[in-house]
Amino acid sequence: MEFGLSEQQTALQDNVNRFLQEKAPLERVRRYSEEQQERADDIWDGLVELGLPALLIPERHGGIELGALDAAAVCECLGRHVTPSPFLSTAVLAPTAILLAGSEEQQNQYLPEIAAGNTTFGAALSEATGARRDAGVVATNSKLNGKALFVIDIYSDNYLVADTNNRLYVIPSDAHGLTINTLPQIDRTRPIGEIIFNNTPADALVADDQGSALRSVIDIGRIMIAADTLGASQEMLDQSVQYAMERRQFNRVIASFQAVKHMCAEMAAEIEPSRALLWYAAHTIDEDSKESHLNACHAKAHLSEVGSFVGKTATIVHGGMGFTDLLGLHYWFKRIGYNRQILGGPESVREEAARAQGLC
Amino acid sequence: MDLSFGPEYEAFRQDVRKFIETNRESAPRGEAMKSDRVRSWQKLLIEKGYTARTIPQEYGGHGGEPDIIKARIIGEEFARSQTPGGLGGQGISMLVPTLLELGTEEQKKRFIPPTLAGEMIWCQGYSEPNAGSDLASLTTSAILDGDEWVVNGSKIWTSTAHLADWIFCLVRTDPEAPKHQGISFLLFQMDTPGIEIRPLVDMTMARNFNEVFFSDVRVPKDQIVGKRGEGWFVANAILGHERDSLGDPNTTLTRLNRLIELARQETMDGQRLIDNPVFRDRMMKIQARVMSLRFNDQRVLSSRINNTDSRLARMISKLQGTELRHDLEGLAIDIMGEIGLMYGRSDYLTDNGSWQQQYMYFLGLIIGGGTSQIQKNIISERGLGMPKEPKFEQKAEA
Numbered sequence: 001m002e003f004g005l006s007e008q009q010t011a012l013q014d015n016v017n018r019f020l021q022e023k024a025p026l027e028r029v030r031r032y033s034e035e036q037q038e039r040a041d042d043i044w045d046g047l048v049e050l051g052l053p054a055l056l057i058p059e060r061h062g063g064i065e066l067g068a069l070d071a072a073a074v075c076e077c078l079g080r081h082v083t084p085s086p087f088l089s090t091a092v093l094a095p096t097a098i099l100l101a102g103s104e105e106q107q108n109q110y111l112p113e114i115a116a117g118n119t120t121f122g123a124a125l126s127e128a129t130g131a132r133r134d135a136g137v138v139a140t141n142s143k144l145n146g147k148a149l150f151v152i153d154i155y156s157d158n159y160l161v162a163d164t165n166n167r168l169y170v171i172p173s174d175a176h177g178l179t180i181n182t183l184p185q186i187d188r189t190r191p192i193g194e195i196i197f198n199n200t201p202a203d204a205l206v207a208d209d210q211g212s213a214l215r216s217v218i219d220i221g222r223i224m225i226a227a228d229t230l231g232a233s234q235e236m237l238d239q240s241v242q243y244a245m246e247r248r249q250f251n252r253v254i255a256s257f258q259a260v261k262h263m264c265a266e267m268a269a270e271i272e273p274s275r276a277l278l279w280y281a282a283h284t285i286d287e288d289s290k291e292s293h294l295n296a297c298h299a300k301a302h303l304s305e306v307g308s309f310v311g312k313t314a315t316i317v318h319g320g321m322g323f324t325d326l327l328g329l330h331y332w333f334k335r336i337g338y339n340r341q342i343l344g345g346p347e348s349v350r351e352e353a354a355r356a357q358g359l360c
Numbered sequence: 361m362d363l364s365f366g367p368e369y370e371a372f373r374q375d376v377r378k379f380i381e382t383n384r385e386s387a388p389r390g391e392a393m394k395s396d397r398v399r400s401w402q403k404l405l406i407e408k409g410y411t412a413r414t415i416p417q418e419y420g421g422h423g424g425e426p427d428i429i430k431a432r433i434i435g436e437e438f439a440r441s442q443t444p445g446g447l448g449g450q451g452i453s454m455l456v457p458t459l460l461e462l463g464t465e466e467q468k469k470r471f472i473p474p475t476l477a478g479e480m481i482w483c484q485g486y487s488e489p490n491a492g493s494d495l496a497s498l499t500t501s502a503i504l505d506g507d508e509w510v511v512n513g514s515k516i517w518t519s520t521a522h523l524a525d526w527i528f529c530l531v532r533t534d535p536e537a538p539k540h541q542g543i544s545f546l547l548f549q550m551d552t553p554g555i556e557i558r559p560l561v562d563m564t565m566a567r568n569f570n571e572v573f574f575s576d577v578r579v580p581k582d583q584i585v586g587k588r589g590e591g592w593f594v595a596n597a598i599l600g601h602e603r604d605s606l607g608d609p610n611t612t613l614t615r616l617n618r619l620i621e622l623a624r625q626e627t628m629d630g631q632r633l634i635d636n637p638v639f640r641d642r643m644m645k646i647q648a649r650v651m652s653l654r655f656n657d658q659r660v661l662s663s664r665i666n667n668t669d670s671r672l673a674r675m676i677s678k679l680q681g682t683e684l685r686h687d688l689e690g691l692a693i694d695i696m697g698e699i700g701l702m703y704g705r706s707d708y709l710t711d712n713g714s715w716q717q718q719y720m721y722f723l724g725l726i727i728g729g730g731t732s733q734i735q736k737n738i739i740s741e742r743g744l745g746m747p748k749e750p751k752f753e754q755k756a757e758a
Contacts, residue, residue: 001429002362003655003662069361241744256747258733261740268739269676276655276673277648283361295651302648350644351637359620359634359643 004279009073016074019046020081026328032084033188033331038155039120040084048117053091058099061111067286068220072227072278079231079339082331084189086120086153088228093152093221094121094160097168101205101213110158110170122156122173124148124195125221128166128214129344137197139163142204144171144197152342154182154193161195161202166211169202176200187338189331219293221343222300223282229307229339230271230278232332236314237267239329243318263313270306277302297353301346307336363658365429372430376437379408384443393481393523402447402478410434411446412476415460420473428664439610450519451475451482455528458597462586471526471547483550485515485529485572486595493734495530496539496592500574502531502546504581509533509546511554511577517728521557521570524550530591543591548579564720609654609677612685615718616650619643619692622710626695633695642691649684653677672743679735682725689719 005013024043032040047053055071057063071092078087091114098110113119126149127135135149148161161169173180177198185192207213241264244255254260281295311333315322322329340346354360364370388398405411406422413431415421424430438445446452456475459468474480491498500513511531521527526549534542550557554577560569586594623634623643633639656673663670692715693700702709703716726732740746 001365001662001665003658004361004668006361237744241746244746252750253747256749258737258749261744261746262733262736264744264746265679265736265739268672268743269680269736272673272676273649273652273656273680276659277652279361279659280651280655283363286361298644298648298651301644302652305645347641350641350648353644353647354640360637360640 016077054115056095057111057115062115069282072282075224075227076231079228080235082189089123089153090121093123097217101207103206120156122153122159124151124161126150128162137163144200144202148195154191166214168205171202187334219296222296225339226299226303229303232335233310236332240314240317267310274306294356297349301349304340304346311336373433380441399478405446420476447478450484481524483521483524485527487517500531502533507581509579511574515572518570518572540592545585545591545594547583609657675739675743686722
């Protein structure tokens, strides 16, 4: 029995963390955010060199054929370092969709290119988890019309798109009739945008049961987002403890006050069990288990709550400094805030969890 | 991730299941302590190695090799089939492990076999009216007079004192020493002259707790575990055992499933509560917490098997397990609304009032066995490496 990350998975995390620590520290992330750079190509190139886009892709398509738990382990690192990168859409959402719903030909067309790091993907899936305002993409004869809001990883070479009938499409970003607008948002490490389609030709993924493929894509995406929150939360706790050990008031380090210690203990007490929930949820995806949908919902919703609690508490432990841009703690706070809303907020995801058990 | 225990253990699981199916007719059904049925069931379980598994045969145990997975499987199977497992209680769960570690050969031979057999019932004399979370400030004194300790003082929260034959008791034997070093660990009989027991009714209206008063209670000199002044360290070995056993995630899962049933049954204005999205949302929140703690528990088990570190995951389980149960039981009361106020004999009482009882009982467990605040001190100090509060040293009052 082994409940947890394997030695290989821990080694994978060590590699990713080491690279991000050296090449993508907070100063690099800051520059990306403040200069509103479209992509952080230096960071993405490094992640490609580590083989990350190939993670979920089968060997026959040039990938390394690992699983959801491996990808979640990577996302935890990305959250810990508030890394700007199109990993979620390129390495997880698009390959999962193309594998589940694409023809052999489509798989041959896209997957080796993704695995080699030659192309990136964004994902227009928000409407499938709850359409806002007038958003919605309608397909007629493989031409797309309408609007997709809150497209993840908007600065990408291609997009994975879901229409209002839960069918999936791939389109290149230079396709005819596309208007792409970025949407300024609170988490500046993750560029999102809107895409307006005007008779845009799209490559429809062909599988019959696309509703189930779309659901699987959303499930694995939710687990990745939850893992990102886990990494960001752990980092916020670590920084809180470190700050409290250095900051002195009343002739003592504030880490010696129970009021501060208990806030840190409460963060740890929330984070630790959610780590086990996340691992298990990712594992059930890899096992193709019946409970994977329920577990993905719970991992997403629960880590959203844990993340909000940690984001607030850690900021308060830092006192006035936590509120400043100087320290940069807000990058993690905002990262967690983004993760909470994207691909379904906790209330609607919990409702899905209830539905998955036949409770409504 | 590998969640299976392997074929050898699955075969063991089948053995346990078969045993339960064949023998459950002779399991106790709420009989009193020390009844024939209770003792013969305990004897059978020890023979099979389903309780007292790793305790040497010479002390009345089964004498098996330690095996965390087998122990887990036994626990799971008895719980699943709702069959009473081996006897628990403070003697078996706390004193026996301590004696095995720190007792003399004579003490082990004298106390462990009858305790395991269910013939010697123990209570624990630790907390005092003025020594709760700050247990080491306890003042019950024991003064050596010839070959006997003379004990004076009082204990509180003493579960089952009214049923116990013996007490394991922390007493101050050296009032001049620093407070952690002046304590000793004594064993004595509850029918010794000078002991008075008064029941302490708790908020569930049960009489499980007691106050125990000692006036010149004379205890033979050799009924001490460890050396004089080592009592604090002896006791701490046991406290670890207690913390591990509270807020069991599998029982919590059983309660959650029952809670969902309850929400299907109870109605308000003719609408089932499960069809009320506010209540459904609260249930789903609780369900995620139950799952988290269950998997956390599996992670801890796995790290014990594979000898990896999961200190923090272990440290949070008492805090989170008890808080979760209290919240879960409270949600059931909210689902029932005014029906959740029923207590005692009423036609409207649901599930024998267990929700109301457990809601309050778990408030007790949040406090007992190291309060949530003490747990947070432990997590922050031992888990996160934060410093202790500066101490204002005071000598314990004699």
